[in-house]
Amino acid sequence: MNLNSLNTITLFSIFSLCWCLIALAVQVYLSKKRRSGSYRYQEYSIKNDSAKYDSAFKAIIYNFTKAMSPFYKESAKLYPVKFFIGLVMHLGIFCSFIYFFLLIIISPSILILPLQLLHFFGFFFLLTSMAAVVLLINRVTNIELKEISNFDDYFSITMMICFLASISLNLFGVVSNNVVLAITSFVFLYVPFGKLRHVVFFFLVRVDFAKKMGHRGVYPL
């Protein structure tokens, strides 16, 4: 990647990515710094054969695998359609970050890939953006969900729809790379402000909860 060859929008997207990473890192640091002398994970325990104490590492592995599966976790088991739709959207988001890096690193040569392959991924991202649309409709139409939602909830998912759709349209050759980069930049700028920061905190809380449950001998099951 030759920095001199980068256009303004590419540089701006790199800047916004850096902002996002730094802001999230600061938030994580602050959340870790906020302590009140807690002995939470230094709880005294005795070893005996009735429970699996001090198995925090195994518990963390468990909490990212079996505990998240639709066979165990009720939020997935009891809502298989929503779970699947959510999974598709998140898969799209993870792939879109890869696409973002490809755009920056090898752009515009990405478009020399076989047309069929580009269209295949175009359809994939279209599908993931549709999944996000379904989730937005669900949030708007479900009375309970509507009551617990705020502007950030609607805005974040709308942004994801635009983000995923722009990549899809880019792969179909409808919109330029610059449009994708501009939308991506906006996403990165917003992430630290709203619920999208769960991109980091999701991992932190699953590790945190697993450590507690592992230490107490509840996890892994």
Next chain:
Amino acid sequence: MKRFKVDFKKLLLAEQVFKDILNKNGSSHLNACVRCGLCGQSCHIYLAEPVVQNLPVSKAQQVSALFRRYHTLSGKLFPLLVGAKEFSEESLNELAESVFERCTGCGRCSINCSIGVDVASIVRMGRNILASIEEIPSELHDTTQNQLQTGNQMSITEQELNDTALWIADDLRMETGVEEIKIPVDQVGAKILYLVNPREVKFFPLSLSAAAAIFASAKESWTIASRFFDVTNYGFFSGDNKSAAIITNNIFEEAKKLQVQEIVLSECGHGFRAFRWEGANWLERKYPIPVRSVLELILEYIKDERITLDKSKNNIKVTLHDPCNLVRWGGVISPQREILAAAVMDFVEMIPNREQNFCCGGGGGMLAISECGERRIKSGKIKADQIRNTKAKIVATPCHNCADQLLELNKKYALGIEIQSISELVFNALKWITK
């Protein structure tokens, strides 16, 4: 809980306390919720009364909205856009209703959350805030004060305890014909300090009686303390960590005085969680001696053949209720099952069970809060249905709080069951005692 007034001083205090209690875990969890709303089906209160206020996410929102207002940039700049709200009389009253009257802190939503947010711990933070400004349900407040002032939640005097210990032991000796049975009180140098629920002393002595027989059968060296014998901790229920720490410390001081080697907790869900796991956090130090549940000890006796059981003495179908604080929050999952396998002929699991078991409805201090009576019984229907589906005639539960709730559910939903502690079933199956 009655609506309360909040002055400026209390608002400032609440804000300060919130800042203090935000440890790393708390703020991570408060940052992570995406308000997907998929936690409802995991909450027995929501299932019984499906209104938005009963969604676990709504309860957590009462705390996370405050968090966003004071501890996030977006909440400080654009509070309305991110659903942030300030400490106010309104917000604190809403918080109190959510965390005391709509949640037992059972944690079933925590293990089933799509993200992994520990909703129950967020609710506990809410209780911590309210306890700091002394706005907790009067029943919890008064019971905590009783514990602080008299050493136990029912204000049982030392004389009363001594007398009860004497007559229970007398009765037991007569019933079994075993002369060695006794209930030692304040015996210096005993190996075990056994903590009991004051309910066992005052109203339901069968559990204490069963434990005494089991200890005698195992030839255990044990004692109860005449002053600090209470396994419960209402500071824990109230969210009053300072009082909870004092109550915990009193027990360790007593243990030191009696020179015991170990503290064993009788069958009490929250008492186990409070002493075994949370106490070290409140005291901010490691315990000097081990603490474990009597279930773990009984299982050890069975494995070491210190007691022998004849399961044919318990030939009625038994099911098991898993107390949330002992099982989901405490990790004592298999001992009670292994004990029942050795002590009863016909054991059937409820569905769901173990860490996925539903709360009985009486947890989190809700049993004590009079205004929650109707909701408590209503939300207990989930448990009643679970029990009925097993077709068992005895429900074993290693928790006195749950036992009280199950007794009420038995009446209300005409379950026709008997509620027993694990110790009682073990006592009934003890081989060497001629009954």
